[in-house]
Amino acid sequence: MKLIGLTGGIGMGKSTAAASFRRLHVPVFDADAAVHALQGPGGRAVAPIAAAFPGTVTEGPGGRRVDREALRRAVLGHPEALRRLERIVHPLVRDAERRFLAAARRRGERLVVLDIPLLFETGGEGRCDRVVVVTAPAAVQRHRVLRRPGMTEERLRYILGRQVPDREKRRRADHLVHTGLSRHAAQRAIRRLVREIRGA
Ligand SMILES: CC(C)(COP(=O)(O)OP(=O)(O)OC[C@H]1O[C@@H](n2cnc3c(N)ncnc32)[C@H](O)[C@@H]1O)[C@@H](O)C(=O)NCCC(=O)NCCS
Ligand SMILES: Nc1ncnc2c1ncn2[C@@H]1O[C@H](COP(=O)(O)OP(=O)(O)OP(=O)(O)O)[C@@H](O)[C@H]1O
Secondary structure, three states: OEEEEEEOOOOOOHHHHHHHHHHOOOOEEEHHHHHHHHHOOOOOOHHHHHHHOOOOEEEEOOEEEEOHHHHHHHHOOOHHHHHHHHHHHHHHHHHHHHHHHHHHHHHOOOEEEEEOOOOOOOOHHHHOOEEEEEEOOHHHHHHHHHOOOOOOHHHHHHHHHOOOOHHHHHHHOOEEEEOOOOHHHHHHHHHHHHHHHHHO
């Protein structure tokens, strides 16, 4: 089974690219969704986060869950706190990924995608056969991200400062998908890539 790592900086178009792979019937492991599930009601990260960051867990309909806004406030601008959060969350995400891969192998899949925003930051590229980086001009990225509710210049600067820079991601990529042009061009590039890998 071949593994494609899909990554890119904030707002570069990862989720949109992941949707294109799914349309081509390639199963996608979504690391962000795994984090949400782990922090949601009944999630395995809830108890350790409650212990490490008091006041960031609330009682909800389905049980105790992480209040992500409170957690963001607790870690934003505090690198040591963010590292502590990552030490809790990342191993659990790896676990979820292993289960996804095992299930895909059992089904006899030939190709899967790992959609991981922090693929390079966590050394994940080593377990991928190919790495796809989604990219767009910095001005397009800024424009996309700043129109999201609750996003500020300061938050964006901070997040970008914690991510491997786009130009380095591009340098380390096996394939680039440009998302600053049109949706169609990006979708076509992904279709070509899947055909090539399936044929190989
Ligand atoms: C800090 C948290 C609670 C903030 O949640 P919130 O819903 O406000 O933001 P969201 O998760 O959508 O992140 C916004 C952007 O920040 C970036 N980002 C998130 N965590 C990190 C990180 N540890 N390092 C660098 N960038 C990050 C993401 O690329 C994303 O584009 C949340 O991001 C979190 O739990 N992060 C720790 C887990 C992690 O490392 N996730 C990254 C994806 S695996
Ligand atoms: N190929 C494309 N052409 C035009 N617009 C695009 C393209 N891909 C993505 N976009 C737009 O860019 C924005 C960000 O896309 P998306 O949510 O896929 O990014 P992301 O990398 O998953 O973001 P994050 O890192 O914050 O999770 C969205 O508004 C989306 O509609």
